[in-house]
Amino acid sequence: SSGINDGAAALLVTSGERARSYGLQPLARIVSTAVAGVEPDEMGLGPIPASRKALQRAERSIDDMQVVELNEAFASQVIACLEDLGVDWRDETRVNPNGGAIALGHPLGASGGRLAGTTALELRRRGAQYALVTMCIGVGQGIATILAQP
Numbered sequence: 001s002s003g004i005n006d007g008a009a010a011l012l013v014t015s016g017e018r019a020r021s022y023g024l025q026p027l028a029r030i031v032s033t034a035v036a037g038v039e040p041d042e043m044g045l046g047p048i049p050a051s052r053k054a055l056q057r058a059e060r061s062i063d064d065m066q067v068v069e070l071n072e073a074f075a076s077q078v079i080a081c082l083e084d085l086g087v088d089w090r091d092e093t094r095v096n097p098n099g100g101a102i103a104l105g106h107p108l109g110a111s112g113g114r115l116a117g118t119t120a121l122e123l124r125r126r127g128a129q130y131a132l133v134t135m136c137i138g139v140g141q142g143i144a145t146i147l148a149q150p
Contacts, residue, residue, distance in 0.1 A: 046142025
């Protein structure tokens with residue numbers, strides 16, 4: 001399981017138009033978001049329904065996601081979620097390509113910002129179009145975001 005660490009993250013979320021008016025270049029575009037839950041005793045699996053919902057809202061499939069970032073609260077949790085979503089968890093070029101929370105740590109107040117930021121940078125680095133960013137939240141909840149190149 002991932003360690004709980006100190007950390008901080010900050011994100012600026014605004015329209016592309018507003019960012020450009022300040023001379024800023026957006027790193028990514030939020031295509032869709034979703035929050036969903038499962039029974040509390042299935043803690044860790046909330047990213048499955050949240051991801052499906054976000055993909056549906058984006059009118060995309062998991063196969064469209066060149067990068068999949070799933071916060072690794074526990075290794076077995078990531079494997080279960082990815083297998084259910086139809087993603088090969090061994091594909092380290094696609095799944096958590098720069099390491100996950102087990103390697104990097106899990107600062108509770110910063111994990112979402114870290115995931116979104118590193119995923120946006122990975123999209124840019126690769127010239128990839130879409131990414132799924134998802135994480136579990138206590139008591140069976142999950143959150144997911146589909147990011148795209150701006």
